[in-house]
Structure formats: C-alpha cells, structure tokens
Amino acid sequence: MSERSVSKQKRGKRWYTVIAPENFDRKELGSTFADEPEKISGRTVESTLGELNDDQGANNVKLTFKITDVGSDAAYTEFIQQELTRDYLRSLVRRGASKIEANVTAITKDDYRVQLQPVAFTTKKADRSQEHEIRRIMTELTREAITGHTYDALTESVVEGRLSSAIYGDAKVIYPLRRVEVKKFSLEARPEEVEAEEEAAVSVDEGDVAVDVDDETEA
Incomplete structure (x- = not known):
C-alpha cells in the first residue's frame, strides 16, 4: 500500500x-x-x-x-x-482455612439476567455443615439482592461492597469469617434478550402440546 x-x-x-x-x-x-x-x-x-x-x-x-x-x-x-484479579484471590487463601463459593443467576427488577459469584474466607477450617450454611446464606442474600434491585442499583451495591458486607454480617455468626468478596459479577442477558428467550420457550412448549394432542387423536 x-x-x-x-x-x-x-x-x-x-x-x-x-x-x-x-x-x-x-x-x-x-x-x-x-x-x-x-x-x-x-x-x-x-x-x-x-x-x-x-x-x-x-x-x-x-x-x-x-x-x-x-x-x-x-x-x-x-x-x-x-x-x-487472580493474584488478589490467591492472596486471600490461607492454609487450614475454608474457602466457600456460590454461583447465583437470577433476573433483576428491570429484567436483566446476571450472574454473581460470592466467595467467603474463614479464619480457620469450618466443618461441612458450617460451610453448607454459609453457602446457603450467601446464595439467599445474593438472590435477594439481584431480584430486589434494578441492574444499575445492583451494580452499585456490588462495586461499593454493600452486598459483601451484608453477607459477612449474616454469615459470620455461623463461623468466624476473615473476608467476603464478590469474585465475579457479569451481565448474562439484557431485557430484550431475556424476553426473546422467554417467547421462544413458550413457542416450544406450545409446539409440544400440539404434538401431544395430535398423538392422542391418532390413538
């Protein structure tokens, strides 16, 4: 050229x-x-x-x-x-302590589908039942945060650390925690994409019903 x-x-x-x-x-x-x-x-x-x-x-x-x-x-x-960052997450891991993760996908008040991955780090090794209960609390509070906020409000809650603080406050009574973070927060689908997926799912369901009716008629 x-x-x-x-x-x-x-x-x-x-x-x-x-x-x-x-x-x-x-x-x-x-x-x-x-x-x-x-x-x-x-x-x-x-x-x-x-x-x-x-x-x-x-x-x-x-x-x-x-x-x-x-x-x-x-x-x-x-x-x-x-x-x-991976380096930061590695710095939070301690030998002889528990790392407890959850993965929650849900839809916000204004119909954005998002995925959040909270993670908690204990001071020492928690037993299996304690880890299970902490994971349950993380999952429950994260799902409530998603469904109870608009996408922008949820973003602010995660970025400013309010969701992590809420999880920490409720879960620390189960076992002493050193840190709670949101490992990853991602937008999975915008409202128009969610709506299109739902309409496609309804169309498939209606098609299945039609086939079932035809089969019964032939029988």
Whole structure:
C-alpha cells in the first residue's frame, strides 16, 4: 500500500472518547479509533476500579464496559462485568482455612439476567455443615439482592461492597469469617434478550402440546 493510501485512510479515521455509564460518574475510560462510528459499537473496554477512582488499593477489581452508543466524538458504554484479579484471590487463601463459593443467576427488577459469584474466607477450617450454611446464606442474600434491585442499583451495591458486607454480617455468626468478596459479577442477558428467550420457550412448549394432542387423536 502506498504512503498516499495510508495517509488517506488515517485522515478518514477519528478518535472517540469512551465514557463510563452514569453510575460510574461518566468518567473517561480511554479512547478508540475508527473510520465509521458503527465499527466501534459493541467493542469492550477494560479498566479497574482503582483507575476510575484514583485509588491504587482498588486495582484488584477489574471492570469491563461495552460500547452501546456513539456520538460525534464520544462512545458511551454500559457496565457488563466485574471480576477480581487472580493474584488478589490467591492472596486471600490461607492454609487450614475454608474457602466457600456460590454461583447465583437470577433476573433483576428491570429484567436483566446476571450472574454473581460470592466467595467467603474463614479464619480457620469450618466443618461441612458450617460451610453448607454459609453457602446457603450467601446464595439467599445474593438472590435477594439481584431480584430486589434494578441492574444499575445492583451494580452499585456490588462495586461499593454493600452486598459483601451484608453477607459477612449474616454469615459470620455461623463461623468466624476473615473476608467476603464478590469474585465475579457479569451481565448474562439484557431485557430484550431475556424476553426473546422467554417467547421462544413458550413457542416450544406450545409446539409440544400440539404434538401431544395430535398423538392422542391418532390413538
């Protein structure tokens, strides 16, 4: 490719400032380069909670955003995932103590399907019944948090540590805990995707009923 062609391509491209959602104070996440706005829609951008809040102590929390709307010189995002770094999780593990995990998938008040993975670390080794009860509490409180909040409100609860604190407060009476964290929080499906899946499931069920009726008629 000639230098003139390369120069022409560069002139046709422009930089877009990537903006975090409102519940992350519309902070700048960086910038991206494209010749057409449509080409950056759907791109993902990673950051850390530490970078957004200028707090090095929170660099162990990775955040992922997805570009959903593009303006003249800015790209707007939605939050799609929070995940703790592997190094941080390894630092929480202690020999002779219990690591208790749960995995909860549910739908928020405004019909987003999300998955949360809380994890608790005990001070010493808990027995099996205690681990089971702590996991039950984690699962119950996490499910209540999901179904009782909108997606944005749930995001704030997780990112700000309120859900972890609630689990810690209820579960520590079962066995002394050293730490509770949300290991991973991810968006599984947006409302329109959830609705489409439900409609497809209903269609399949109706088809099964129709087949059953035909079979009975033939019999």
